[in-house]
Amino acid sequence: MTSRDRILQTVKKNQPVYTEGPSEIKHTEPANALEKFKNVLVSIGGAVLEIQSLGEVKQFIEKTFPNVQHIISSVSQLPYTKVLQQSVVSPHDFKHIQIAILEGKFGVAENGAVWLTENAMLDRALPFICENLILIVPAIKIVPTLHEAYYLTDAEQYNFGTFIAGPSKTADIEQSLVLGAHGPKSLTVFLLH
Amino acid sequence: MSELNIERDHASLAEDFNKDEKRVNWHDKTLWFIREKRDKAAWQIPEWEQLREHASHIKNHVLANLYDYLLEFERKAKENGVIIHWAETPEEHNAIVQSILKKYHVNKIVKSKSMLTEECHLNKFLEQHGIEVVDTDLGERIVQLANEPPSHIVLPCIHWKKEEIGVLFHKHLRTPEGNADPQFLTHAARVHLREHFLTSKVAITGVNFAVAETGEFVVCTNEGNADLGAHLADVHIACMGIEKIIPKRKDLAVFLRLLARSATGQPITTYSSHFRKPRVGQEMHIVLLDNGRSKRLASDDFRNALKCIRCGACFNTCPVYRRSGGHSYHTAIAGPIGSILAPAWDIKKNSDLPFASTLCGSCSNVCPVKIDIHNQLYKWRQEIVRNGYVSTKKKVSMNFMELILSNPLLFTLSGWIGRKILTYLPFIVNNNFNPWYKQREMPIPPKESFRSWYQKNKQH
Amino acid sequence: MKIGLFIPCYVDQFYPQVAIATLQLLEKLRLNVHFPLAQTCCGQPMANSGFESLTSGCNLNFINSFEEYDYVVSPSGSCVLHIKDHLHFKGREQESENIKNKIFELTEFLTDVLKIENLSASFPYRVGLHQSCHGQRGLHLSQMSELVAPSFSKTEHLLKKVKGLELVALDRKDECCGFGGTFCVAEEAVSVKMGKDRVADHLIHNAEYITGNDMSCLMHLEGILKRQKSNVQVIHIAEILIAG
Structure with a gap:
């Protein structure tokens, strides 16, 4: 008998009977999801801007990061490269990326998180290894709570997906909040109308 | 408690911690601040209490159907191309990890926070076998450099002051002497650890939730260290206890709403990453550990502890934890939840921990999955005494107390002796000198007891 | 009856x-x-x-x-x-x-x-209420600060009916005092520290009396107050409700 079988047999023998019926959760939704999303995201260290066109993203980058060389973007309408070199051989090649611009599927109002999946990341490592992360999310795609978020992604086929809520952070040293722990030092979310 | 083979028990370690009262005040206030942040976050959600109830329900349901859910999870994860391992004991768990590392000939790994690997003492094991383990969570890296275990499951170095971290980093990371700025120190750690992320072929992470329906697992961090480690490595090993399973993806909404709010008062952790399939060219392993969990399922009294999602809220609210520090619990998981988990791992070694509580009940009230922690502490006390892990002196005094208190005649007739007995008994057992008096005055015994007043004045 | x-x-x-x-x-x-x-x-x-x-x-x-x-x-x-x-x-x-x-x-x-509405008690002092955990979290004598639920307090409700009594607000309204039965001697250091912190919360808000539903907690706080040579006294709620 393998460890697997022994564990499973013990579980089967010992698991209790629980007869309580299914429990459903009724949840309240924020009155204005878009405003809530913006407020929460700013409160957790992110920046958020509402824009009418993608051109505003370029203007923002030129103004905020004037001397930045290594920008990578998955958004074809933006004048940035999709790949670093001709062929990226390993995720390590993204280590010099200063700004990554990616498309988020939707945002969650209650916690300021943006959902993105691997096919929108160029590489799994990119949203984490870049120094500054820019996410573009359609302004109409802000759901009130995580309940709607999971409802929305239920049938989605992805190999890797993540909620990103603000820049990478830590408060491990005396509870002092520091932005930019291991991942991006800044996160800007553009809500595209 | 020396006769119980506990080298230093909680009371004596806590006494040491209390020698520096200012530091205790600082420790207490820092953690209370987090408890207050948790309260504020909870109040943002009108249905907070129903959410806890629902989470508790899901966990109860999982425990009652764990066999089927484990099989479903295994099947789905295998379909996703993940390699599944089963370990009955910490030793087996560590051996599995080691065998994977051997295959890849690595002598270094990066590891993000995993209480399960703490439970298995994986770091020590791997280091004994010549493998360097780099903990990548900042707090964990700090205690690792200091050669200490974490003192809190969410805030591993909550007991460290920034000046001390400055000295530690000066020694290990060559930061300038005297610099204790958290921003600066965090940046220094970022640079130091980035190098390790880029040079490790294998990354180990914990697992917050594993979804039976899809075979995916979710890892939550604020720093992004689990993701950086996993996505940059050729091999990702995720270690989890068999109780981490939840039935469906939609259940994640419930747990992710509760987890970070309970832990730190954040609405969600910065990253909640859902790993379903390995990256192209990557190998992904999941190690499922039992270590007594399957046995505990049978116990109506103690099964509930398996619902824990490791948020640490019970630590922050515990008035004893805040004033005794994590290391006084001398176990991988400290605090109230540790005090009901540790005796199940080793009742003899941890027989003091269920007594390191006033049974105030605050822990059970903040628990996002409604574990009745304080009731389990009470039950563990009975279990410990039943198994004889109690000093003879305590046993003798308890028996004596029982004799007096269960015998009205003895109790009543004793009169002033009764007051004397009470001076020495209910609160003062098992001690050669009077610990009450050390820092407190004794109550002044009145001229007569109530019953004697009653007999004189009221009885007709 | x-x-x-x-x-x-x-x-x-x-x-x-x-x-x-x-x-x-x-x-x-x-x-x-x-x-x-x-x-x-x-x-x-x-x-x-x-x-x-x-x-x-x-x-x-x-x-x-x-x-x-x-x-x-x-x-x-x-x-x-x-x-x-x-x-x-x-x-x-x-x-x-x-x-x-x-x-x-x-x-x-x-x-x-009894659902009593009137008390003919009078106690013209500043009083801090120590909510003992077993009464509060066990018997639900008052709402617990951990829960997202409407507040109430049976004890405060009664104290508010006492003439002249001024109830002081505390920073931590339902933190344990550290008595805990045998805990108070088995874990002497932590017990005393908890008690000192509880006493300090009352003192900083200028309480003249500390009251509560459990004499055991009050005995512990009294022991600390007396050792500190404080003039603040403990008094059981029954003594206040019959006063004046």
Whole structure:
């Protein structure tokens, strides 16, 4: 008998009977999801801007990061490269990326998180290894709570997906909040109308 | 408690911690601040209490159907191309990890926070076998450099002051002497650890939730260290206890709403990453550990502890934890939840921990999955005494107390002796000198007891 | 209505004035109150130390002492909670259940059973309320700060009816004082530190008295106050409700 079988047999023998019926959760939704999303995201260290066109993203980058060389973007309408070199051989090649611009599927109002999946990341490592992360999310795609978020992604086929809520952070040293722990030092979310 | 083979028990370690009262005040206030942040976050959600109830329900349901859910999870994860391992004991768990590392000939790994690997003492094991383990969570890296275990499951170095971290980093990371700025120190750690992320072929992470329906697992961090480690490595090993399973993806909404709010008062952790399939060219392993969990399922009294999602809220609210520090619990998981988990791992070694509580009940009230922690502490006390892990002196005094208190005649007739007995008994057992008096005055015994007043004045 | 007065063993021996105040308060409300002399202890000191197995003598004695009454009332949340949670005796299951349903902590009895609206008490001092955990979190005498739920407090409700009494606000309104039964000696260092912090919260808000529903917590706080040579005194809520 393998460890697997022994564990499973013990579980089967010992698991209790629980007869309580299914429990459903009724949840309240924020009155204005878009405003809530913006407020929460700013409160957790992110920046958020509402824009009418993608051109505003370029203007923002030129103004905020004037001397930045290594920008990578998955958004074809933006004048940035999709790949670093001709062929990226390993995720390590993204280590010099200063700004990554990616498309988020939707945002969650209650916690300021943006959902993105691997096919929108160029590489799994990119949203984490870049120094500054820019996410573009359609302004109409802000759901009130995580309940709607999971409802929305239920049938989605992805190999890797993540909620990103603000820049990478830590408060491990005396509870002092520091932005930019291991991942991006800044996160800007553009809500595209 | 020396006769119980506990080298230093909680009371004596806590006494040491209390020698520096200012530091205790600082420790207490820092953690209370987090408890207050948790309260504020909870109040943002009108249905907070129903959410806890629902989470508790899901966990109860999982425990009652764990066999089927484990099989479903295994099947789905295998379909996703993940390699599944089963370990009955910490030793087996560590051996599995080691065998994977051997295959890849690595002598270094990066590891993000995993209480399960703490439970298995994986770091020590791997280091004994010549493998360097780099903990990548900042707090964990700090205690690792200091050669200490974490003192809190969410805030591993909550007991460290920034000046001390400055000295530690000066020694290990060559930061300038005297610099204790958290921003600066965090940046220094970022640079130091980035190098390790880029040079490790294998990354180990914990697992917050594993979804039976899809075979995916979710890892939550604020720093992004689990993701950086996993996505940059050729091999990702995720270690989890068999109780981490939840039935469906939609259940994640419930747990992710509760987890970070309970832990730190954040609405969600910065990253909640859902790993379903390995990256192209990557190998992904999941190690499922039992270590007594399957046995505990049978116990109506103690099964509930398996619902824990490791948020640490019970630590922050515990008035004893805040004033005794994590290391006084001398176990991988400290605090109230540790005090009901540790005796199940080793009742003899941890027989003091269920007594390191006033049974105030605050822990059970903040628990996002409604574990009745304080009731389990009470039950563990009975279990410990039943198994004889109690000093003879305590046993003798308890028996004596029982004799007096269960015998009205003895109790009543004793009169002033009764007051004397009470001076020495209910609160003062098992001690050669009077610990009450050390820092407190004794109550002044009145001229007569109530019953004697009653007999004189009221009885007709 | 016949009421059995249950006086915790340490109150009987050390704080007879609290028992007298409780008795007088109930008699003032024209209730028929008896103190069964055979009562000793609820068994909590043994049970909380892991020796619940030794409490059957106490349990039997408790059942014999109180089964005949319509209500059992006690000036201690902690002892009442212990009875409610743990009273049992083989062969006397029904009596145990009956007692569990008819036992009340004093303030709970005044607000929930008697539903009293007026008190002719007067206590013109600044008073801090120490909410003992077993009364609060166990018997729900007041809302708990951990929960997202409407606030209420049976104890405060009564104190607000006392003429001249000024209730002081605390920074941590329901933090444990660190008494904890045998914890207070087994974990002396932490117990005392918890007690000192609780006392400090009351002192910083200029309380002249610290009151509460449980004399055990107050005894612990009193021990610390006296060691600090403070003029602040502890007083059981029954003594305030009968004052003036």
